[in-house]
Amino acid sequence: MARDREANETTLDRILEPDRVELREATHRFSGLLFRAVRSKADLAQAVEAADRLGRLAERQARVEEEVLFPELSGLLGGPGGPVERARAERRRLARSARLFREAAQRFEAEFPSPEDARLMGQRGHELLRVLAEKLGAVDGYLLRVADGALRGPARLALLDRLQAALSKRDDGRH
Numbered sequence: 001m002a003r004d005r006e007a008n009e010t011t012l013d014r015i016l017e018p019d020r021v022e023l024r025e026a027t028h029r030f031s032g033l034l035f036r037a038v039r040s041k042a043d044l045a046q047a048v049e050a051a052d053r054l055g056r057l058a059e060r061q062a063r064v065e066e067e068v069l070f071p072e073l074s075g076l077l078g079g080p081g082g083p084v085e086r087a088r089a090e091r092r093r094l095a096r097s098a099r100l101f102r103e104a105a106q107r108f109e110a111e112f113p114s115p116e117d118a119r120l121m122g123q124r125g126h127e128l129l130r131v132l133a134e135k136l137g138a139v140d141g142y143l144l145r146v147a148d149g150a151l152r153g154p155a156r157l158a159l160l161d162r163l164q165a166a167l168s169k170r171d172d173g174r175h
Contacts, residue, residue, distance in 0.1 A: 013144045034125040054097045083143040097128040
């Protein structure tokens with residue numbers, strides 16, 4: 001009984017918050033480096049490294065979502081246009097934005113980058129930041145709030161246990 005009460009008081013967001021904090025911190029680091037990247041090759045290399053780290057963190061979060069969270073929620077919230085489908089679409093947008101930034105950064109790393117290369121890299125970086133903000137904000141927040149309201153009792157307890165197990169065995173995203 002006490003375990004059921006504890007499960008109902010523990011939100012999915014609270015369990016996933018450390019990952020979300022880490023992703024937000026990596027986003028802030030990338031944002032700061034992005035503005036300096038057009039002036040310095042060293043800052044550009046750090047910005048590319050920060051973007052790669054963002055990609056690894058987002059992939060890690062995606063694995064936990066696909067392996068644990070979405071299978072449970074698909075039956076409840078998985079219809080066409082539903083929160084699970086929107087979260088998956090945002091993840092695809094995030095992966096595409098990260099790839100486009102990497103491509104633009106590679107063009108800018110050329111020996112004689114043009115002003116157009118700098119502009120494109122900046123645009124791609126800002127798009128990546130915007131997509132990350134949307135994923136961390138509205139999409140994830142809505143999905144987790146709806147899931148918290150829909151799951152109760154033993155199903156909720158089992159999901160919380162699986163989420164905690166998956167999060168405890170993950171890699172740290174620092175390859």
